[in-house]
Amino acid sequence: MENVFDVLASIEWWRWILIVIVFIAIKDIFFNREHTIKHNFPVVGHLRYFLEGIGPELRQYIVASNRDELPFNRIERGWIYASAKNENNYEGFGTDQDIFSTHYIFINNAMIPFKLKEDHPNTLDPNFIACGKVMGLYNERKRPFRPASIINVSAMSFGSLSAKAIASLNEGCKEAGAYHNTGEGGLSKYHQRGADVIFHFGTGYFGVRDNDGNFSMEEMVKLVKENPQIRAIEIKLSQGAKPGKGGVLPASKITKEISEIRNVPLGKDVLSPPNHSAFSDIPELVDFVEDIAEATGLPVGIKSAVGKLDQWEELAKFMAKTKRGPDFITIDGGEGGTGAAPPSFADHVSLPWIYAFTDVYQIFLNHGITDRIVFIGSGKLGFPAQAAMAFALGVDCINVAREAMMSIGCIQAQACHNNTCPTGVATQNKWLQAGINIKDKSKRVNYYFTKFRKELLEITHACGYEHPSQFTMDDVEINLSDKNLAKTLATTFSYHKEKVPFDGIKAHLECPHLGGKYKQKEVETKEAETEETTPHNKDK
Known part of the structure; x- marks a missing residue:
C-alpha cells in the first residue's frame, strides 16, 4: 500500500490535471444522458454552463451601462446605497438620462419656491412629512391612524425575507417614524422592535386562521389586543408580481418558528389559494372589512394589483351608496414583486403602477x-421624483419593498426564489444571514428614509408647496408617443386629483392621530374633551 501512495505522490501536478480531464471526458461521453452539450463537447461543454451561471454578475458589473439594468439600474441602486450609508448621493456634470425618451418625467418648478419661516417644523426637522390624511377618520374607527411618514415599508413577510432582515427593517422604521407592513406571513417577533405595524394577511390567513385554515375573528381580535403597535389591517386581494395566483410553502421550509407564527402544521406543504374563503363578492368584501374594523377598532384597507375595472367600479359605487368600505387602498404595480413568481405572471399579468393607479383613482x-x-402607491416609487409624480396623481403615502431591501444590503442578485440570496436578506439560510448586523442595517433604513423625505421636500418646496399632497396634475409632465411630446399628467390621464385638505405642517403636528415620536398627548386630551360635546358628521 505504501508503494501505491509513493507512486501517486511521484506523479507530477500536470499529470494529475490530465487524469482529471480524461476522467471528466469519459464521464461526459459514456454516462451523461442529461446534457447534450456536455456529451457532444466533453470537458469544454462545462465552460458553457459555468459562464451561463455567472452571466448575471458579468452583465451587472462589466457589460451593462449605468442605465441599462432592470428592474433597478446602477444609478438607482447607487442612490439608495449612498443615501442608506449617509454618504454623498449627488452626481456631477449633469444628467446622463435620455430626457427625450418616452415616459420621462418633468416636474414643473415655481419661479419663487416655498419659503420656510424660522419657526416652521421643517426648519427644525427637514425630513418630517406625515401623511396628509388620517386612516379611519371618515368611518369613525375607534383608533384612527395618521402615518407619521409618507414613505413606509411595504408587505414583505418573514419567510420571504430573513429574520435579521425583518428585524433591521422594523428597527429602522422605528427610528424613521415609518410603519412596517408585515406581509402575509403573520406577525413575528422580528416585527416587534418598536415600529408602528400594519398587519397584512392574504388568502392563507396566516397568523389569524383557525386549524382548518379559515379566517378566525377570535384570533384577529386577540392579536390586535396583545400587540398595540398594530395600527391598521390590510387585506391582500392580490399582488403585482402574481395577481390571482396562490403560493406554496414547502414542508422543508416550515420551521417550528414559522409553524407557530403562521399557525400551520409541521412536515406538510402549505397552500395559499388564489381566492379568499371569507368572501366571494364586493358586498361580502365590504362586510368583511366592516366586521374586522368593528371588532378591532382599527382602520382596515385592501391591497390589490389592477387589471379589469368592472369590480373596482362596483366597489366605488357600493361605497358611495352605503358609506361603508375600506379606509385605505393600496395599489400594487405589475412591475413590483419580491420573492418568487412565474415569469408569465411577473411579465404580463396586471397593469404597471401608473396605469393601474390612475384607472382606479379616476x-x-x-x-x-x-x-x-x-391611497397608497407601491411599485418602484422609492425615489423622490417618482414619488412627486405619484403624489401629483393622487397618492397619500407610498410603500417601498425592493428599495428598502437594498437599503439593508440587497445587491439585486435576483436569487430571492431559490433561498441563495448572497446578502442574507431574502433567504432562510443561517450562514448567509450571519453577515447582517441589525444595528448597522437599521441605521441604513433610517438614513434612506431620511434622505428620501428631505429630497422630496426640497422638490416640493421648489414647486412652491409646503407638503407633497399639494402637488397637482399640472405640476408634472410626461413624454408621450414616438414624437416625444410632453404633456401634463392631467392631459395624459384626463382627470384632476381632488384637493387634499392640507392646513399646514403645524396642524399635522397637533393632530391627535399622528403616530410615532410626533404624537402629542395633550392634544389627544383636548380633542377627546371636544368630541364628547361635538358629534362627527359623516356627510361632511
Whole structure:
C-alpha cells in the first residue's frame, strides 16, 4: 500500500490535471444522458454552463451601462446605497438620462419656491412629512391612524425575507417614524422592535386562521389586543408580481418558528389559494372589512394589483351608496414583486403602477369619495421624483419593498426564489444571514428614509408647496408617443386629483392621530374633551 501512495505522490501536478480531464471526458461521453452539450463537447461543454451561471454578475458589473439594468439600474441602486450609508448621493456634470425618451418625467418648478419661516417644523426637522390624511377618520374607527411618514415599508413577510432582515427593517422604521407592513406571513417577533405595524394577511390567513385554515375573528381580535403597535389591517386581494395566483410553502421550509407564527402544521406543504374563503363578492368584501374594523377598532384597507375595472367600479359605487368600505387602498404595480413568481405572471399579468393607479383613482373620483380613502402607491416609487409624480396623481403615502431591501444590503442578485440570496436578506439560510448586523442595517433604513423625505421636500418646496399632497396634475409632465411630446399628467390621464385638505405642517403636528415620536398627548386630551360635546358628521 505504501508503494501505491509513493507512486501517486511521484506523479507530477500536470499529470494529475490530465487524469482529471480524461476522467471528466469519459464521464461526459459514456454516462451523461442529461446534457447534450456536455456529451457532444466533453470537458469544454462545462465552460458553457459555468459562464451561463455567472452571466448575471458579468452583465451587472462589466457589460451593462449605468442605465441599462432592470428592474433597478446602477444609478438607482447607487442612490439608495449612498443615501442608506449617509454618504454623498449627488452626481456631477449633469444628467446622463435620455430626457427625450418616452415616459420621462418633468416636474414643473415655481419661479419663487416655498419659503420656510424660522419657526416652521421643517426648519427644525427637514425630513418630517406625515401623511396628509388620517386612516379611519371618515368611518369613525375607534383608533384612527395618521402615518407619521409618507414613505413606509411595504408587505414583505418573514419567510420571504430573513429574520435579521425583518428585524433591521422594523428597527429602522422605528427610528424613521415609518410603519412596517408585515406581509402575509403573520406577525413575528422580528416585527416587534418598536415600529408602528400594519398587519397584512392574504388568502392563507396566516397568523389569524383557525386549524382548518379559515379566517378566525377570535384570533384577529386577540392579536390586535396583545400587540398595540398594530395600527391598521390590510387585506391582500392580490399582488403585482402574481395577481390571482396562490403560493406554496414547502414542508422543508416550515420551521417550528414559522409553524407557530403562521399557525400551520409541521412536515406538510402549505397552500395559499388564489381566492379568499371569507368572501366571494364586493358586498361580502365590504362586510368583511366592516366586521374586522368593528371588532378591532382599527382602520382596515385592501391591497390589490389592477387589471379589469368592472369590480373596482362596483366597489366605488357600493361605497358611495352605503358609506361603508375600506379606509385605505393600496395599489400594487405589475412591475413590483419580491420573492418568487412565474415569469408569465411577473411579465404580463396586471397593469404597471401608473396605469393601474390612475384607472382606479379616476373611478373613485367620479363617485366623489376620494376624500374618504387614504391611497397608497407601491411599485418602484422609492425615489423622490417618482414619488412627486405619484403624489401629483393622487397618492397619500407610498410603500417601498425592493428599495428598502437594498437599503439593508440587497445587491439585486435576483436569487430571492431559490433561498441563495448572497446578502442574507431574502433567504432562510443561517450562514448567509450571519453577515447582517441589525444595528448597522437599521441605521441604513433610517438614513434612506431620511434622505428620501428631505429630497422630496426640497422638490416640493421648489414647486412652491409646503407638503407633497399639494402637488397637482399640472405640476408634472410626461413624454408621450414616438414624437416625444410632453404633456401634463392631467392631459395624459384626463382627470384632476381632488384637493387634499392640507392646513399646514403645524396642524399635522397637533393632530391627535399622528403616530410615532410626533404624537402629542395633550392634544389627544383636548380633542377627546371636544368630541364628547361635538358629534362627527359623516356627510361632511
